[in-house]
Amino acid sequence: MRIENEIKLGFKDVMIRPKRSTLKSRSEVSLQREFKFKHSNHLWKGIPIIAANMDTVGTFEMATVLAEHQLITAIHKHYSIENWRNFLADKPDSFYNYIAVSTGTSKQDAEKLKEITDSFPKIKFICIDVANGYSEHFVDFVKYARDNFNDKIIMAGNVVTGEMVEELLIAGADIVKVGIGPGSVCTTRIKTGVGYPQLSAIIECADAAHGLSGQIISDGGCKIPGDIAKAFGGGADFVMLGGMLAGHTESGGEIVTRNGEKFKAFYGMSSETAMKKHAGGVADYRASEGKTVEIPYRGDVVYTVQDMLGGLRSTCTYVGAARLKELTKRTTFIRVQEQHNEIFS
Numbered sequence: 001m002r003i004e005n006e007i008k009l010g011f012k013d014v015m016i017r018p019k020r021s022t023l024k025s026r027s028e029v030s031l032q033r034e035f036k037f038k039h040s041n042h043l044w045k046g047i048p049i050i051a052a053n054m055d056t057v058g059t060f061e062m063a064t065v066l067a068e069h070q071l072i073t074a075i076h077k078h079y080s081i082e083n084w085r086n087f088l089a090d091k092p093d094s095f096y097n098y099i100a101v102s103t104g105t106s107k108q109d110a111e112k113l114k115e116i117t118d119s120f121p122k123i124k125f126i127c128i129d130v131a132n133g134y135s136e137h138f139v140d141f142v143k144y145a146r147d148n149f150n151d152k153i154i155m156a157g158n159v160v161t162g163e164m165v166e167e168l169l170i171a172g173a174d175i176v177k178v179g180i181g182p183g184s185v186c187t188t189r190i191k192t193g194v195g196y197p198q199l200s201a202i203i204e205c206a207d208a209a210h211g212l213s214g215q216i217i218s219d220g221g222c223k224i225p226g227d228i229a230k231a232f233g234g235g236a237d238f239v240m241l242g243g244m245l246a247g248h249t250e251s252g253g254e255i256v257t258r259n260g261e262k263f264k265a266f267y268g269m270s271s272e273t274a275m276k277k278h279a280g281g282v283a284d285y286r287a288s289e290g291k292t293v294e295i296p297y298r299g300d301v302v303y304t305v306q307d308m309l310g311g312l313r314s315t316c317t318y319v320g321a322a323r324l325k326e327l328t329k330r331t332t333f334i335r336v337q338e339q340h341n342e343i344f345s
């Protein structure tokens with residue numbers, strides 16, 4: 001047994017210190033970023049926020065709206081090839097910049113991934129997603145994906161430490177997804193005791209990735225727009241959101257009305273709900289590591305997107321970053337023991 005004594009930080013442990021700025025208005029701030037990737041030869045432009053590949057969030061309906069704002073949607077892996085065909089039928093080429101195909105690492109997953117990418121060769125992003133990115137099998141799958149889908153931008157995760165980020169980048173990932181246990185409907189920390197405070201994970205993993213010309217996605221734990229700003233400030237190149245995009249018209253599932261109030265179900269992809277839906281139940285050797293919750297219906301996602309992006313532009317003006325790209329350089333975190341005032345919440 002060993003103990004690391006350095007304190008690791010989450011979003012709740014810091015605030016961003018304001019800095020003198022010459023920016024007059026939020027409208028002067030550009031949230032667009034341009035990336036070249038380590039392995040695949042694409043140049044990507046857009047706002048680097050990604051809807052999570054959960055079946056309640058990474059939906060076709062979500063992608064249609066988010067793409068209009070140049071945000072990416074990691075489409076969940078439970079759509080059939082027929083669903084994909086109908087969805088992509090009338091989409092312009094530019095649309096393919098804003099969707100990723102998600103996959104697990106099983107043989108069936110690999111076959112389906114091949115079928116989808118063969119049918120729709122314009123697809124650029126693949127998101128290889130497992131709960132525990134520390135397994136050898138996962139690294140082998142990333143190598144397989146790089147060898148077999150060489151022109152694609154490969155996102156892979158999840159991990160939380162620099163040495164594993166390096167290993168995945170060397171294995172063929174362009175972008176490594178970072179986050180174990182911070183998610184809004186995740187119970188990994190409760191069931192296993194394993195995890196890493198998200199802001200420290202971002203800072204350490206971004207440093208490792210950037211040293212090898214790779215990028216990272218901060219995945220999970222953003223509860224409010226300010227957390228997205230902290231994730232970018234800490235060095236995340238992309239930020240992935242589940243809960244903040246759940247509960248909208250475009251999110252999966254039906255609206256339930258109870259006592260005149262509308263709700264939508266939201267659940268983790270390792271929850272009992274998801275496993276019953278997609279795998280026929282929870283296998284007896286494992287525990288569910290996700291929650292199921294009902295959240296008040298929040299209307300159309302476009303308003304939430306505008307609110308989030310407005311907040312992020314405002315962060316940039318507070319620290320004098322004319323472009324999102326400059327935010328990390330302009331960020332000084334202060335460690336704190338308070339966050340926002342909750343008296344009326």
Ligand code: 5GP
Pocket residue numbers: 052053054131158179181182183184185186187188219220221222240241242243244267268269270271289290291
């Ligand atoms: P959120 O933005 O809701 O805080 O976090 C979203 C992320 O939580 C997802 O992108 C995914 O990485 C993670 N996640 C989704 N479902 C589950 C689950 O059932 N268990 C765990 N451990 N993590 C989950």
